[in-house]
């Protein structure tokens with residue numbers, strides 16, 4: 194299957210530009226939720242989204258604007274969510290860290306590190322149980338690998354050969370603590386190999402290797418071969434939360450010489466490869482940039498026009514309606530019952 198890398202570049206550019214736009218408008222204080230940007234980390238969502246079908250399921254982290262867009266999430270609904278509008282994908286009740294859109298099979302993001310992992314396993318278990326052809330992709334950061342739930346879920350996923358792909362975007366930071374101070378080994382994926390997990394390590398900005406790892410992992414999950422763990426080394430270019438820039442965010446549409454060859458920027462790396470191979474010219478990127486900017490401004494305008502105080506009961510949607518709230522009645526409790534007569538004798542023989 195040939196891979197359309199220009200399409201992947203387009204997706205990365207769109208995510209980068211959306212994040213930049215949010216960063217620039219955030220100081221207006223209309224977006225009142227904590228906002229974790231994925232500037233510098235656009236490649237994994239773009240490639241994962243490229244290979245996913247509409248029926249596949251994504252589960253994200255607190256840094257998941259890119260994952261949401263990659264799964265086909267609506268841009269106006271994303272902006273509206275950040276603006277606290279009832280037209281947001283989570284009805285304005287979640288904000289940046291709690292995006293959910295079942296319409297595009299984006300099963301949610303969570304402020305709890307590792308919080309999405311068991312949800313993803315549950316979704317994958319159902320698919321396996323029903324012999325369905327879809328897969329689940331769950332994103333996690335390197336800090337999530339410090340949570341016990343990852344090891345429990347990996348074990349369960351292997352045991353049941355779940356159609357689940359773990360995509361760990363290792364930016365080597367948990368808020369501000371470097372991975373060297375948190376982990377015995379700064380390489381994460383190989384510890385799961387000892388449990389029997391198929392895994393990949395993808396070096397920073399090696400987009401071709403990332404494409405291959407994701408392609409193979411999806412194919413394995415779809416054909417009943419079970420889960421895969423991908424560790425992709427990335428750099429986070431902004432503060433843990435909020436729009437403060439710390440990296441080369443805005444050079445990718447300049448000529449390669451002006452962007453320093455682009456070694457540190459995933460978009461520049463792919464851009465340079467595509468220009469060198471004759472697939473695109475710099476002009477293409479400039480017009481793409483204009484097109485995406487227009488789309489973003491229009492989406493934000495629409496989202497702003499729906500903004501305003503949340504017009505609904507904040508407790509709505511917290512509990513599912515229609516669930517029984519009383520425990521089902523059970524028969525009388527009969528006390529201890531032994532599985533066979535021998536046990537009933539042995540239990541008092543000490």
Ligand SMILES: Cc1ncc(C[n+]2csc(CCOP(=O)(O)OP(=O)(O)O)c2C)c(N)n1
Nearest residue numbers: 256304305306334335336337364366367368
């Ligand atoms: C269970 C839990 N423990 C601690 C925190 C506090 N916390 C918020 S974000 C974060 C670091 C997240 O790092 P990582 O998972 O690597 O994702 P990144 O922010 O690098 O994308 C921590 C420890 C939390 N939200 N949830």
